[in-house]
Amino acid sequence: MNIPSNTSPRSPRPSRRGSARVGKGAGRAKRPDAPVVADPTREIAYDIVRGVIENRRMLETTLNRSPDARDADARDRAAAHRLGAATLRHLGTLSAVLEPFLRKEPPEPVRAALLIGACQLLFLDTPPHAAVGTTVNLLRRRDLAPFAGLANAVLRKVAGQGVALLEGLDQERLDIPSWLWSSWKNLGPGVARRIARGLSHEAPLDLTMRAGATVPEGGIVLPTGSVRLPAGTRVTELEGFPEGTFWVQDAAAALPARLLNARPGEQVADLCAAPGGKTAQLAATGAHVTALERDPVRMERLQENLTRLKMETVRTVCADAAAWQPETPLDAILLDAPCSATGTARRHPDALWIKRPRDLATLTETQTSLLAASARMLKPGGRLIYAVCSLQQEEGPDQARKIAGQFGLKADPFLPEELADLPEALTAEGWLRTHPGLWPELGGMDGFFAARFIKEK
Numbered sequence: 001m002n003i004p005s006n007t008s009p010r011s012p013r014p015s016r017r018g019s020a021r022v023g024k025g026a027g028r029a030k031r032p033d034a035p036v037v038a039d040p041t042r043e044i045a046y047d048i049v050r051g052v053i054e055n056r057r058m059l060e061t062t063l064n065r066s067p068d069a070r071d072a073d074a075r076d077r078a079a080a081h082r083l084g085a086a087t088l089r090h091l092g093t094l095s096a097v098l099e100p101f102l103r104k105e106p107p108e109p110v111r112a113a114l115l116i117g118a119c120q121l122l123f124l125d126t127p128p129h130a131a132v133g134t135t136v137n138l139l140r141r142r143d144l145a146p147f148a149g150l151a152n153a154v155l156r157k158v159a160g161q162g163v164a165l166l167e168g169l170d171q172e173r174l175d176i177p178s179w180l181w182s183s184w185k186n187l188g189p190g191v192a193r194r195i196a197r198g199l200s201h202e203a204p205l206d207l208t209m210r211a212g213a214t215v216p217e218g219g220i221v222l223p224t225g226s227v228r229l230p231a232g233t234r235v236t237e238l239e240g241f242p243e244g245t246f247w248v249q250d251a252a253a254a255l256p257a258r259l260l261n262a263r264p265g266e267q268v269a270d271l272c273a274a275p276g277g278k279t280a281q282l283a284a285t286g287a288h289v290t291a292l293e294r295d296p297v298r299m300e301r302l303q304e305n306l307t308r309l310k311m312e313t314v315r316t317v318c319a320d321a322a323a324w325q326p327e328t329p330l331d332a333i334l335l336d337a338p339c340s341a342t343g344t345a346r347r348h349p350d351a352l353w354i355k356r357p358r359d360l361a362t363l364t365e366t367q368t369s370l371l372a373a374s375a376r377m378l379k380p381g382g383r384l385i386y387a388v389c390s391l392q393q394e395e396g397p398d399q400a401r402k403i404a405g406q407f408g409l410k411a412d413p414f415l416p417e418e419l420a421d422l423p424e425a426l427t428a429e430g431w432l433r434t435h436p437g438l439w440p441e442l443g444g445m446d447g448f449f450a451a452r453f454i455k456e457k
């Protein structure tokens with residue numbers, strides 16, 4: 001990972017909180033009263049980690065809303081995202097490493113700074129003087145100067161012992177909240193550990209290609225047809241991006257829309273559509289697609305994506321899918337329902353730490369009401385794919401079992417030939433179940449559940 005190893009020379013800013021003195025071993029101030037220069041990457045990463053730990057706020061929300069992140073240039077934002085995400089990916093391990101060095105639990109904001117500092121020392125190639133010095137500076141800039149000495153001492157010890165501190169730690173177990181680890185036992189023996197292993201590294205960049213498009217340099221074609229590039233690849237710099245020859249979509253995320261088998265001329269709706277990966281797949285079949293999205297900001301992103309892909313024939317509707325009704329009954333519906341998103345933790349490690357078991361009840365209620373609404377929109381014989389990027393039983397198999405026979409929907413299991421390129425994802429009940437432990441040798445995949453239903457005649 002390429003976290004800047006020193007205070008950024010590109011966009012230094014004086015302290016927002018007045019000048020502060022830099023202590024021994026910290027950021028090399030020339031004068032004792034010199035203002036501590038801001039390091040945008042660490043400042044934003046700090047806000048990200050605190051947002052997740054203290055407020056259960058999504059990483060992307062901090063990136064989109066914080067003034068620091070908004071004002072930062074693209075490289076600083078990207079580096080902050082990677083530092084914040086790496087800290088969250090190894091949160092349990094980093095906490096276990098720090099514990100013996102702390103006589104008592106520090107306040108949360110101090111703990112967040114220590115976690116980021118330790119992450120740079122143990123998981124990123126940041127030189128010790130930079131990791132320690134920038135952490136001390138950060139605390140001083142955030143009115144936490146009384147803890148600068150503690151941070152300096154603790155991080156110097158961590159730097160001194162280095163990766164030897166990781167020996168003997170069950171990192172896979174530590175980095176997964178206990179309630180999720182227990183819940184994943186339902187997926188089969190050893191699967192929780194395989195998932196944790198899949199979540200321990202950054203996800204590669206997957207693309208869905210338009211038919212006949214050239215595979216970008218460095219890309220490999222996966223068994224399911226998606227194209228994979230190494231983690232950290234900048235998609236906007238790939239050949240074909242401006243021309244719209246591909247779109248970003250995890251290999252597992254590309255499966256549910258494919259299993260709807262949309263045909264040219266059919267009336268199809270994508271009910272929870274933004275940012276539009278599945279909408280694009282449906283549009284590429286030649287079906288008449290209506291894409292619904294409730295959130296106006298996300299709708300803008302969907303429309304930008306469709307414009308780049310030259311798929312402007314897709315009809316976009318900003319509305320609540322639970323209340324919307326098409327003019328005429330539909331041939332097919334894709335319901336990629338809002339969910340806990342635990343299946344996307346490779347790309348969004350914050351997902352693991354934000355959700356709580358009690359959130360599942362609200363989410364499953366919403367999913368049920370969207371399933372009932374979908375059934376009302378379908379013509380007799382119409383098809384429905386219910387999909388969630390969740391690893392949780394309640395949002396996947398439990399929902400599918402509950403829905404079969406309700407709202408005039410009957411189960412329509414996937415056939416082995418439909419998943420011949422990923423047979424391990426077909427369950428005994430004819431559903432799709434992927435998880436980050438699949439394809440370990442290829443770099444894994446996101447966790448998705450999908451089931452198909454037919455509206456009875």
Ligand SMILES: C[S@@+](CC[C@H](N)C(=O)[O-])C[C@H]1O[C@@H](n2cnc3c(N)ncnc32)[C@H](O)[C@@H]1O
Pocket residue numbers: 253271272273274275276277278279292293294295298319320321322336337338339389
């Ligand atoms: C899992 S994401 C969809 C990802 C998308 N299908 C794709 O493949 O790019 C869920 C989306 O549904 C939207 N959403 C949630 N509840 C909705 C509702 N009741 N009606 C319409 N859209 C909704 C969210 O704003 C979010 O953009």
